[in-house]
Amino acid sequence: MTKKQRIYFDNAATTPLSEEVREQMCALMQTCWGNPSSIHAEGRKARALVEQARKTVATCLGASIGEIFFTSGGTESNNMILKNSVRDLGVRRIISSPLEHHSVLHSLQRLEQEGVEVVYLPVDQKGRVDLEDLRRLLAREVRHTLVSLMYVNNEIGNVLDLESVSNLCLECGAFFHSDTVQGLGRYPLNLADLKLNFLSGSAHKFHGPKGVGLVYINSENIIGPFLDGGAQERNMRGSTENVYGIVGLALALQTAVEEMAERRRKIEQVKFHFKKRLLQEFRDVRLEGDEENSHYTILSVSFPPSGKSDLLLMLLDIEGVSASGGSACSSGVEQGSHVLEAIRADEKRKMVRFSFSHYNTVEEVDSTVDILKKILHS
Ligand SMILES: Cc1ncc(COP(=O)(O)O)c(C=O)c1O
Numbered sequence: 001m002t003k004k005q006r007i008y009f010d011n012a013a014t015t016p017l018s019e020e021v022r023e024q025m026c027a028l029m030q031t032c033w034g035n036p037s038s039i040h041a042e043g044r045k046a047r048a049l050v051e052q053a054r055k056t057v058a059t060c061l062g063a064s065i066g067e068i069f070f071t072s073g074g075t076e077s078n079n080m081i082l083k084n085s086v087r088d089l090g091v092r093r094i095i096s097s098p099l100e101h102h103s104v105l106h107s108l109q110r111l112e113q114e115g116v117e118v119v120y121l122p123v124d125q126k127g128r129v130d131l132e133d134l135r136r137l138l139a140r141e142v143r144h145t146l147v148s149l150m151y152v153n154n155e156i157g158n159v160l161d162l163e164s165v166s167n168l169c170l171e172c173g174a175f176f177h178s179d180t181v182q183g184l185g186r187y188p189l190n191l192a193d194l195k196l197n198f199l200s201g202s203a204h205k206f207h208g209p210k211g212v213g214l215v216y217i218n219s220e221n222i223i224g225p226f227l228d229g230g231a232q233e234r235n236m237r238g239s240t241e242n243v244y245g246i247v248g249l250a251l252a253l254q255t256a257v258e259e260m261a262e263r264r265r266k267i268e269q270v271k272f273h274f275k276k277r278l279l280q281e282f283r284d285v286r287l288e289g290d291e292e293n294s295h296y297t298i299l300s301v302s303f304p305p306s307g308k309s310d311l312l313l314m315l316l317d318i319e320g321v322s323a324s325g326g327s328a329c330s331s332g333v334e335q336g337s338h339v340l341e342a343i344r345a346d347e348k349r350k351m352v353r354f355s356f357s358h359y360n361t362v363e364e365v366d367s368t369v370d371i372l373k374k375i376l377h378s
Contacts, residue, residue, distance in 0.1 A: 007321045007364045012154050012182060012298055012355035018207040021252045025209065025244045036241050037232060046243050053250035060257045062190035063216055069236045070246050071226075073213035074181040075103035077200030080215055080226035081177045082107040085146050085198070086116055088223040091175065092144040093117040095137055097129050098342035099158075100150050104179055105338070108148075121149075126290040127158045127343045131168060138172035145174040151199075152182035155339040155353060156289030157298030159183070166196045175221060181205055181213075185256030186264070186297065197221050201253075203245065207357070208252030212245030263358035268296050270356050274365045275299060281369055282376065288340075288351060297356050302349035308376050309350040316352075319371045324353050 008016065028049070034042025036050050050070070058065045071077045082104065085091045096108055098120045112118045119137060121129045134147065147169050152159050162178060169176035177198035180189070184199075185206030191199075197220075202213040217223060217236075229238015256263070278285045278301060288300040303309040316323055325337065340351060354368075 004320055007360075007368055009354040009356060009360065009364075009368065010322045010324050011357040011360075012157075012205075012353060013324055014204045014210065015207045015357050016359065017204075017209060017248075018252060018255065020255065021208055021248045024251055025248045028244050028247060032243065036243060037230065046241075049243055049247050050241050053246045056250040056254050057214060060253050061216060062192040062194075064219065066234070067191075067216055067219055069215050069217065069233045070241065070249070071200075071213045071215055071237060072211055072242070073204070074101070074179065074200050074202035075213075076226065077202070077213050077215040078103040078177075078179055079107050081198040081200060081217075081223070082111065082146070082148060084223040084226055085175060085177070085221075086111055086114075089146075089175065089221060090144050091116070091146045093119065094146045094148055095119045095121060095134065095174075096148045097121045097123060097150075099123055099127055099153055099155075099339050100148065101154060101179055101181070102338075104148060104150070123342055125343050125345070127153060127156050127339065128290050128293075129160075131161070131164055134165070135168060135172075138168065138174055142172045142174045146177060147174050148177045148179070150179040150182075152180075152186070152295045152298075153289070153339065154182050154298075155337055156300045156343070157295035157355075158290045159187075159293045159295050161293075162189075162194060162196070166194055170195045182295065182298075185253050186260070186295070188257075188260065191216060191218075203249035203252055206252050206256040209245045209248040212242050212249050214249065259358075264296055266358045267356045267360070270360045270362055270365055271296055271299050273362045274354060274369075277365060277369045278372075281373060286349065288345065299354045299356075300351060301354070302345070302351045303376065305348040305350060306376075312350050312352060312375065315375045316368075316371065319375070321368050321371055324355075325351055 032045055034046040036047040054065050054068050058068050108118045121133050123129055149160055149165060151162055166176050176196045178196055180199045181202045184201040197218045199216045204210040225236050227238045232241055284304045286302045288302055313325055
């Protein structure tokens with residue numbers, strides 16, 4: 001008997017590693033194991049790969065090579081920017097939102113304990129921030145203010161108008177950081193035009209390897225290292241570079257940028273079809289987040305409470321469909337979502353996040369809708 005193929009609709013948690021990236025990384029593991037800090041031939045070969053990867057990433061983002069640093073992922077990048085901008089740039093006030101990823105929110109909590117003023121912008125029921133609120137907050141002393149707002153929300157998929165926020169921050173003289181982990185490789189970003197100070201990214205969200213990420217630090221606002229140690233990353237991050245990961249990240253990003261339009265077209269088809277079918281088949285389904293500014297890879301919906309919907313994620317998993325209740329939670333236990341709490345969503349409704357990649361198909365959507373009907377209507 002052939003094993004039924006699973007359907008993976010949890011690409012906001014992580015994306016499958018692309019075959020091309022895996023092949024390149026595996027080949028390198030055999031041929032290039034030098035330490036990039038060594039001055040002999042093995043070391044120089046590894047160094048050249050890291051620097052080539054940096055050039056690729058900088059080109060993809062319209063940044064200069066000196067503005068890109070590799071890290072262990074989105075969490076480290078966000079921690080580094082927030083904590084070191086307080087330490088090194090004299091930031092005393094941070095304006096953010098309650099919908100940020102925990103790597104931002106928990107960093108902010110710590111900074112608040114250390115005396116930094118943290119202000120959370122209000123969000124409406126669709127999870128939208130009002131830029132007029134931000135403008136009002138930036139109307140007073142901003143010299144020591146950092147604005148930290150995520151580009152794409154990982155739970156409900158809301159997309160921030162990055163250009164307007166960066167223009168506003170520039171106009172008012174505040175620093176601007178965006179957690180672009182979910183948006184990198186999905187939307188064109190040209191940092192030569194977009195005036196933000198910091199952004200963070202993570203390779204495993206665009207079909208690269210896990211445990212490697214990047215931080216963009218605009219050359220006008222230098223912060224120091226987050227990890228003290230050796231002089232790697234031009235003194236910005238001690239620790240021997242994750243050479244395979246860095247090369248994998250660069251290839252994955254380059255491919256994501258080159259294939260962006262084609263991937264987006266495919267994914268939009270899948271999302272559109274899924275939305276249509278859900279609305280046709282389930283009278284009580286509700287679309288969560290800001291539908292008009294929704295990321296094309298994320299479809300967040302909720303179902304009314306019932307014995308079946310409460311077990312929905314588990315039942316979907318048993319039927320071979322991987323989805324999630326919001327963010328991928330680090331403890332492995334399903335917890336309430338701080339995002340839904342912040343938008344005051346009806347907590348009793350069962351939220352399911354389906355998130356897509358270009359590997360998904362409309363046939364998978366139809367099979368999933370059939371499974372949902374079996375679970376919820378029987
Ligand atoms: C918006 C956002 N920021 C940060 C992170 C953390 O990235 P990493 O898993 O690379 O630490 C994630 C991962 O889920 C995310 O979705």
